[in-house]
Amino acid sequence: MGTERKVNNRRKFFQTSAALVGGTLLYAIIKPFEALAQPKEEELKTDKANLPLWGMGVDLEKCIGCGKCAEACKIENKVPKEPFYFRTWVEQYTVKNDGTVKIESPNGGIGGLKQSVPDEEIFKSFMVPKLCNHCTKAPCVQACPVGATFISPDGVVLVDETYCIGCSYCIQACPYGARFMNPITKVADKCTFCYHRINEGLQPACVEVCPTNARIFGDLRDKESDLVNFLQVNPTQVLKPHLNTHSRVFYNGLSSEVK
Amino acid sequence: MEEHYKHLYEALSQVDGYIYPNEIDLHWGLMIVLYPYITGLVAGAFILASLERVFNVKVLKPTYGLALLTALSFLLVATLPLVSHLQHPLRAYEILMTPNPTSAMAIFGFVYLWYLMVVLLLEIWFDYRLDFVLWSKKSTGFKKYFYKIITLGINDTDEKSAKLDDKLGYFITLIGIPSAFLLHGYVGFIFGSIKANPWWSTVLMPVIFLFSAMVSGIALVMVIYMVVSWIRKVEIDMPCLDTIAKYLFYILIIDFTLESLDQIHRIYEAEESFDIIKVLVSGKLNITLLIMQVMLGTIIPLVVIGIFQVYKPAEKIRKFSYFFVGILVLIGIFFMRWNVVIGGQLFSKSLSGFTSFKAVYSGLEGYVMAAVWLIVPLLILTFLLWLMPPWKKVVTHE
Ligand code: SF4
Ligand code: SF4
Numbered sequence: 057m058g059t060e061r062k063v064n065n066r067r068k069f070f071q072t073s074a075a076l077v078g079g080t081l082l083y084a085i086i087k088p089f090e091a092l093a094q095p096k097e098e099e100l101k102t103d104k105a106n107l108p109l110w111g112m113g114v115d116l117e118k119c120i121g122c123g124k125c126a127e128a129c130k131i132e133n134k135v136p137k138e139p140f141y142f143r144t145w146v147e148q149y150t151v152k153n154d155g156t157v158k159i160e161s162p163n164g165g166i167g168g169l170k171q172s173v174p175d176e177e178i179f180k181s182f183m184v185p186k187l188c189n190h191c192t193k194a195p196c197v198q199a200c201p202v203g204a205t206f207i208s209p210d211g212v213v214l215v216d217e218t219y220c221i222g223c224s225y226c227i228q229a230c231p232y233g234a235r236f237m238n239p240i241t242k243v244a245d246k247c248t249f250c251y252h253r254i255n256e257g258l259q260p261a262c263v264e265v266c267p268t269n270a271r272i273f274g275d276l277r278d279k280e281s282d283l284v285n286f287l288q289v290n291p292t293q294v295l296k297p298h299l300n301t302h303s304r305v306f307y308n309g310l311s312s313e314v315k
Numbered sequence: 316m317e318e319h320y321k322h323l324y325e326a327l328s329q330v331d332g333y334i335y336p337n338e339i340d341l342h343w344g345l346m347i348v349l350y351p352y353i354t355g356l357v358a359g360a361f362i363l364a365s366l367e368r369v370f371n372v373k374v375l376k377p378t379y380g381l382a383l384l385t386a387l388s389f390l391l392v393a394t395l396p397l398v399s400h401l402q403h404p405l406r407a408y409e410i411l412m413t414p415n416p417t418s419a420m421a422i423f424g425f426v427y428l429w430y431l432m433v434v435l436l437l438e439i440w441f442d443y444r445l446d447f448v449l450w451s452k453k454s455t456g457f458k459k460y461f462y463k464i465i466t467l468g469i470n471d472t473d474e475k476s477a478k479l480d481d482k483l484g485y486f487i488t489l490i491g492i493p494s495a496f497l498l499h500g501y502v503g504f505i506f507g508s509i510k511a512n513p514w515w516s517t518v519l520m521p522v523i524f525l526f527s528a529m530v531s532g533i534a535l536v537m538v539i540y541m542v543v544s545w546i547r548k549v550e551i552d553m554p555c556l557d558t559i560a561k562y563l564f565y566i567l568i569i570d571f572t573l574e575s576l577d578q579i580h581r582i583y584e585a586e587e588s589f590d591i592i593k594v595l596v597s598g599k600l601n602i603t604l605l606i607m608q609v610m611l612g613t614i615i616p617l618v619v620i621g622i623f624q625v626y627k628p629a630e631k632i633r634k635f636s637y638f639f640v641g642i643l644v645l646i647g648i649f650f651m652r653w654n655v656v657i658g659g660q661l662f663s664k665s666l667s668g669f670t671s672f673k674a675v676y677s678g679l680e681g682y683v684m685a686a687v688w689l690i691v692p693l694l695i696l697t698f699l700l701w702l703m704p705p706w707k708k709v710v711t712h713e
Binding site for chain 2: 138139140141142145157158159160161163164186195197198199200201202219220221222223224225227228229230231232233234235236237239242299315
């Protein structure tokens with residue numbers, strides 16, 4: 057074993073290991089950027105300005121807590137009927153005379169909400185339908201490790217069922233409890249604004265069945281739409297504005313008790 | 316499935332106050348408690364090894380190799396609980412193929428790989444190469460082949476090559492320290508960056524995770540060192556043990572200070588979420604947080620080792636106490652992870668109510684599986700110690 061041999065040996069080792077390590081590193085460095093680059097390409101293909109930007113208004117004064125929306129949603133979107141999985145639900149708020157607030161949503165309001173507090177104790181009571189807020193700065197999209205949750209070009213937050221690894225990180229990241237792990241498909245599930253329907257020019261199922269038109273669905277870019285009109289004439293608010301999610305579901309007459 | 320529903324109906328009947336209907340199912344269970352726990356042990360054990368090497372704390376030499384092998388054994392297992400909890404575990408590789416750059420969890424995959432491939436394996440290799448060469452000449456059978464292959468054909472045994480190994484090993488340790496910080500800081504960030512959850516969302520989270528990781532890793536190596544010495548029937552090096560305990564003491568103080576700071580900050584600012592967190596801490600978490608984590612895992616160890624700093628009783632008592640304290644600390648940090656992961660999901664994001672958590676025994680998410688994930692690294696360590704015993708090393712770095 058001459059010195060030359062030794063040097064060669066060592067050199068060979070360093071070359072191999074450098075190649076291995078370098079390869080891993082390079083891959084590690086390039087990969088994220090590739091992912092970063094992809095949405096941009098898509099952006100180029102579809103001119104966003106020509107697309108609708110979907111949103112929803114909820115007129116709390118009109119909601120009677122019948123729960124038809126929650127029921128229709130489950131049927132339309134094949135959400136398991138067990139009371140742990142909801143794409144949309146209705147909450148009943150009851151502020152009592154002593155100032156305490158009781159919130160209820162048995163079975164998400166399906167079957168209709170009934171008042172459990174005796175009349176004489178009630179200060180005020182109201183219903184609040186909830187769903188995914190289709191946040192513009194969606195924490196769920198930010199958190200998803202593989203990019204299975206994304207915002208469609210027309211502003212709907214969707215989950216790619218063929219891609220989701222089922223880590224539940226997005227569920228943790230959503231401040232509104234709008235997501236659940238579908239026990240059948242085993243992927244994260246949530247309101248899609250009935251994407252399959254709105255693409256056909258139909259209304260989301262919940263909007264369609266609401267007997268009082270408490271939900272107004274529409275294109276935020278269309279100045280003639282009912283939704284834009286609703287936002288124009290009513291002082292509206294979004295849920296948890298301090299979290300800066302820039303959500304696209306707007307409530308009229310939202311009371312400060314609502315969480 | 317039926318079983319799962321039954322479980323959920325039971326949880327539904329125990330809901331306290333109002334929770335969003337989708338929150339009855341706790342999405343992260345025991346496996347996600349284990350994940351930061353195990354990664355923390357890795358980072359902590361590695362940092363203890365680095366103390367000896369980079370900061371030149373010579374008394375710690377008897378534990379250097381042991382700490383590295385402990386780190387490796389646990390690191391090999393670290394991602395398994397995480398992957399096994401996925402609903403689609405076979406898709407896990409997508410985290411590496413198409414990572415979402417804004418996701419804390421996605422980047423963890425790369426930090427993990429970097430740490431395993433570049434830091435730990437290389438450092439151990441440089442540390443052992445010469446021994447592998449020498450051992451390969453002396454042994455027979457499987458061991459001989461293993462040593463031969465693992466030298467990767469570099470069989471130099473002269474002093475110059477030993478020096479080079481040493482230098483490169485030192486260099487890797489230097490990179491290793493920030494990497495270990497990164498590894499576990501990152502795990503903290505996975506929780507700390509969730510603004511939806513006030514129990515998790517604090518800038519201190521990565522730092523707290525880091526220090527608690529060091530605490531747990533040091534305690535683990537301390538306990539393992541004692542057990543291995545007993546099994547090998549060799550004398551425990553008391554100055555070494557005393558020094559480890561001293562580091563454990565100081566870092567535990569920092570850890571405790573940071574966590575208290577976090578709590579005091581919460582109490583003083585008393586934000587919107589404070590009311591529910593107060594109920595959480597005094598109610599659902601009182602046993603796991605106040606008794607297991609704070610009392611058993613922090614105060615008692617601090618008092619015991621603290622006393623030893625001023626008054627040193629006989630060796631026998633010290634040994635026994637260190638062992639006892641080490642176990643307590645390990646339990647305490649386990650519950651710290653528990654309180655973060657489970658605690659953070661017990662209250663509703665509506666801040667108006669609580670759900671409950673009932674761990675099961677069987678199944679992928681059960682206690683039995685959790686025990687398996689904690690025992691497997693110990694088996695790996697036993698194997699590694701048999702294969703490459705640090706105490707039989709011919710040479711050690713300067
Ligand atoms: S409401 Fe939740 S699920 Fe919907 S976009 Fe926002 S964070 Fe995502
Ligand atoms: S559960 Fe699916 S959609 Fe949600 S973060 Fe994980 S991979 Fe993404």
